[in-house]
Amino acid sequence: MKNHKEPNAAPSRPKAPATDYWERxxxxxxxxxxxxxxxxxxTWVNQALADRVGQPPEALIGRRCYEIIHGTTEPPEGCPHVLFLRQGGNAPLRAEVEHTLGGTYVISVTPLRGPGEELQGTIHVSYDLTEHTQAESRLTAALAEAEWRYRTLFDGKGMMALCLDRETGRIYDANPAACSLYGCSREELRGKHPDDFSPAGEAGWARRLTEVAEGRSTHFGCVQQLPDGEVREVEVYPSDIEVQGRKMLCCILEDVTARRRAAEDLADSAxxxxxxxxxxxxLVSIAPEGCDEVLQPALQEITLALGLSGAFVIQGSRSQDTATVSHGWPLNSERIPLGIKFSVEEAPWAFAQVKAGTIIRLDETHALPPEAASDRGVFERFGTARGLVVPLITGGDPLGCICFLSPETDWEWSEELIQRMQTVGEVFASALARKRGHEHLVEELRFDELLAELLAVFARASASDLNAVVDMSLGKYAEFLQASRAAMVEVDHATGKLAIRAAYPIPAVAGSPRTSSALNDDLPWLTREIATGQPLMLCNLDRDLPQEASQERAWFEARQARSCLSVPLVSGDTVVGAFLFEWTEEREDCSEFQTSASVLAGEALANAILRLQAEARGDNLRANLLHVSRVALSGMLLSTLAHELHQPLAAIVSNAQAGERFLESASYDRDEIAAILADIAEDGTRAGRIISRLQDFVRRRRSKRELVDLNQAIREVAAMVARDAQFHGVQMRYRLSPDLPAVPGDRVQLQQVVLNLIINARQALAESGTREGEIWVETSLRDSGKVTVAVEDNGPGLAPEAAADVFAAFVTTRPGGMGLGLAISQGIAEGHEGRLETVPKEGPGARFELSLPTGGPSI
Amino acid sequence: MSEDTAVHIVDDDASVLRALERLLRAAGYDSRTYSSATEFLQAERPEGPSCLVLDVDMPEMTGLDLQAELNAKGKDLPIIFITGYGDIPTSVRAMKAGAVDFLPKPFTDEQLLEAVETALRRDATNRNERQKRRALEERLERLTKREQQVMALVVTGRLNKQIATELGIKEKTVKIHRGRVMDKLEVGSLAELVRLATRAGLVPG
Known part of the structure; x- marks a missing residue:
């Protein structure tokens, strides 16, 4: 401690007063x-500190400065003393701290040096910022009191001071630090005016000093051009002192050049x-799909902020063997080859560097290494021969790299700049990774949606829709993949050749590849590939087709396809065929997910297609059976229907001939003729209706699902059976519930069931010779929510043993019957998820009930 | 065609009924239409020559039912059946029951008009026959019981002597009865008498 208070005065100040004077x-x-x-x-504290801390100075001596200032046992981050030492301990430092004294203080740390300029310690001055101005004026006053000699305390301790004559403003004295700033001796400086060092156009000291003298400011900054030409920024703190009775201005100078620069640098980096x-x-807050909208301007901002001549992002393909320039700035510049694609063969070294996560630095001092000889073309093309290539890696394979182009030819990439670029690289990489992840996810979701939609359609489809469903799913799939063409091919087991089952877009030529049009061309290679049941992606048909696939090459060429994806349709061990998708341009590799998902899709579609095909075969059988049964039924009805038809025909013929006769007579009644013609027209229409009703019923047709109004359907049946019943002396009676919900199903099939039951009942009545035979047809909505159609007669009824197997095919109680009617009727009922059963009834006769589920509102 | 000639048409199909009425009218026939058998039975029919165009297949009372009913009542009205079915068993049944014709629908005007003409002719003949028979019956009613017995045996070709033995009367009495029969029946010869008796159903023709 003593040593600090012991004279540190510069040798040039021989008349140093006693130490205690300064202390005081x-x-x-x-x-x-x-x-x-x-x-x-x-080592020493002033009374002000002791007073504020509330302890005698002796109690404070020996304690660490940070204990006093921060109240900590270790110097904290931001401790002015730490900063001071970190700076090298050569220059005074000021920093704001939260002082244990309470409130914000500015601590100024100034080095104390021994005679040999060695650092002996520091002097800390704490300014209470809240009282800053006040404090400063107090300091000024104190300094005034302390006279010029006060300066000597700081001589040789880094603080620069000039003593100016207040009258002339010329330099009266300068301490060694000030001398070293100006690079002049005290003698050289004496008599000079500080403005002699002010560069032209800079505000001079004189006015500034006046401002301070008038109390308008406490200090000022100025620029001093030193004799060697160097420019320094200096802050000047003037205060009045009296030296040997002369009024002087003591100007403490602080060289802030370095600080300013540091601050500028800091601001720049900040x-x-x-x-x-x-x-x-x-990039984090924006939705991943909007990523590009940020990346592009970001490149621009970074380029401008760092004064670079351009920057661009190169993204690698999934297969890591090609890369494409995806973003860049400036736009429309030849130097930024947006969209340009190159392969690993063109730049093997660069690909390896990026993959290894190594930054490629190319400038005055760093050139491409010899092993990168084959990369040179790409680097020159992209202007990155003087650039910085930062890999974009977030774990796993690199996403690509970001290239920065140096602003000038004699540029060097500083470590600091490289670090910054790495930061940028990290930001970009995470954004791109997020974007890719999102795209992947979106694609996956879309694919899942597509698959779910297709499978739902297949699940709802009936066999008759097979072609439409295949067309639709192929089309949707193709649209999802944005394929220009697609085809569903099947392996024709008879010929071993491929046959096109469906095509997208659906060909305009009628009947073109509808029913398995065999390919004229033999495609043995593709057939073999499809038979493996593995997906096959040919990104570039020209390149990827093997030598032996010459037929395929020609075939695809004729179809103008440049790339192709084959999704096998596999069910169990059976390869049904494949969906072939084609694009007119070369493709990026399909994502792994697409190929793996397509295996799944292929399996699901194959299963669905096989199911429908099986159903179609079943449907055909059923349809045939239904047809046979309907023909048999209609045979029974034919005579009654024929009669019905003969009525209008008879009327027409008679009317027409009557008309002819009227016309032959000398005078005829025009109104009569008109009435005849109207009647003829009406009867013609009537005949037509009868014919179409019969046709409708008998025609072999595909099963058709619709919402059926059962009451209406039964009324149509009623019209068909009316004559037959009448002829056989049977009364038809109907009890149709008015509030019957519609039933999903095939109208004609349901009518067939009802008709079957009625004809059955009528035959039973006729054969048993029942007098006053009656047949009741009822509809009702049951509590179970099912709709029931009951057909009942008052005939002999069913023997209990017959009731059991009355529904079996070829079982009949009637000599001439085929025994198909009830079996088919029950098949139809089951096809509608309904039931057909005999129900015991009171009194004579039989009762059959057909119960059907209602579709609910959705169907 | 006499003024009160009428063709009756029974069919439950209004359109057919209307067309047939027109056709017959165009051909110069008067016709009356009925939409059911019951309606026909209940209607009053004129006395003149007539025939019936009858639909087979009608609800409640069919054409065949009506035919049976008319036969049962002894109404000798010629019937032309018309039908949409045209099945053989039905037509056979109808024809056996005395139908004039059985026309399957649709039929031409010629077919119908020919049938109607035939039916009307038959009706006219029937009526004529009926008239002659009534006159004959009236004459036969003039004979006494004995005279009728004698005549029945004369027309079978028996000699007076044989008749006398059979009836247990004198040959001379047979001659007197025979002369009265010839007088009352206004016939001049045995041959004439035989023909009359045959017509009256006394001798199997």
């Missing part, structure tokens, strides 16, 4: 001041970090 002077300063040794220990932070924030 310092004591007088109202700001807390203390000195430390190199061990951070307090700006850049802020920029990167903002971009990063934007």
């Amino acid at each position: 002077a310092l004591e007088a300063i109202p700001e807390p001041i203390f000195t430390t040794n190199n061990e951070w220990q307090l 700006r850049f970090e802020a920029l990167v932070a903002r971009i990063s924030r934007e």
